Amino acid sequence: DAGVIQSPRHEVTEMGQEVTLRCKPISGHNSLFWYRQTMMRGLELLIYFNNNVPIDDSGMPEDRFSAKMPNASFSTLKIQPSEPRDSAVYFCASSFTEGGYTFGSGTRLTVV
């Protein structure tokens, strides 16, 4: 089992550019979560999907953020346009109905 796979590991982009983060959950897991981690705010849940359907996106900070899960094995988190305050580590996690989450290694985003 390769675990939750995120790409890219690092992303540096200029303010105003579009950024797309990618996640491949563990096969068989039916829930997928996107988190943002900063020193100031810790781990923040942005959105989660259950069976590919977005259930709760109340943590998405603004309309600049959007997430999709077109199938059970792939999800994207897009920021358009990006701003310096979006700089953070973004984690994807997946789980089955019972039990804890398995996290990916994260994408460190720097917007300059």
Add this chain to the structure above:
Amino acid sequence: GQQLNQSPQSMFIQEGEDVSMNCTSSSIFNTWLWYKQDPGEGPVLLIALYKAGELTSNGRLTAQFGITRKDSFLNISASIPSDVGIYFCAGQLGAGNMLTFGGGTRLMVKP
């Protein structure tokens, strides 16, 4: 909504010392989980607790699910440099419910 208070926020200890950290909640959880995040990586599950009063060990780690179901603690005995990282508690109300995470305890170990 539910909130988890995790303490201490950070600890700086000498190698070989024991460590204790805890989480308290304003409401009950039916599952408590403890994660560790190594620098540059995502959190990894250390221990899961499913029953009030349960005490579970994993090597040098011991965690307990509080009787009131509103708290949990994690102990690390004889700390070593590789214990460095951020430890998160998380509570879950029931299967299929989301996890609520604590703010994390940043552990630093001096060799």
